[in-house]
Amino acid sequence: MSYKDQIDLQKLPRHIAVIMDGNGRWAKGKGKLRVFGHHNGVLSVRDVVEAAGELGVQYLTLYTFSAENWNRPKLEVTAIMELLISTLNKEIAKLMNNNVRLNAIGDLDKLPGKCHKELLGAIEKTSANTGLVLTLALSYGSRNEIVHAAQRLAAKVQSGELQPHNIDEQLFEDNLYTGGMPNPELLIRTSGEYRISNYLLWQIAYAELYFTQKLWPDFRREDLFEAILDYQKRERRFGKTSEQVN
């Protein structure tokens, strides 16, 4: 039986987050420039987005470019931004066909003008779609997101709109970039690195973590299905005992 057939559709994670890592090493292994890896990584994105949509996953959030990634060589940063523009352009028809709603989180004002414009255009075009919500984390840093939420709440307190004692976990969460989205139940990281790299720190408090050695350009739909199956075998206890949750 294929991995897909073994998945229990009643127990799908509603939200899957992915740290798409290993593009550079993939290219290097083939004697090519890092950018070649990013280009091939787009093929994995396409495959995984389609597979998640087909299954009925509601939210897929992809770590596409971190706040820290701005510190990479200028040439690589420029190439990634250009790749983003051309990919949005090329894939928009497919997103429409697949009923995917595009979304973005992060410090988007830092993106080059053309990139920002293309992104907002694509988000707007897909805004009435009702299938998978595909969120790109761009210029995204989780600590920055948390500070930003604190600033928003502080401003509301200052204006008298809010009392400090009314700030609870739910309100704080609503003020993150991901406000309104459920927290991810499953976080996947490729490339054999066992770290979070400033991704969705608040939101993954109780996520199941899945690490694979595969480099991102080698990660395809079957790998997503395998990760979901692994997730479905776990017992999520949320601090309770095994007897309590069964």
Ligand code: IPE
């Ligand atoms: C992930 O692959 C893509 C981005 C961070 C933009 P990397 O570019 O980090 O590839 P490695 O980790 O150097 O192999």
Ligand code: IPE
């Ligand atoms: C995390 O990968 C960011 C993205 C996948 C976009 P990095 O390659 O930037 O993370 P580190 O530097 O290995 O922690």
Ligand code: MG
């Ligand atoms: Mg990396």
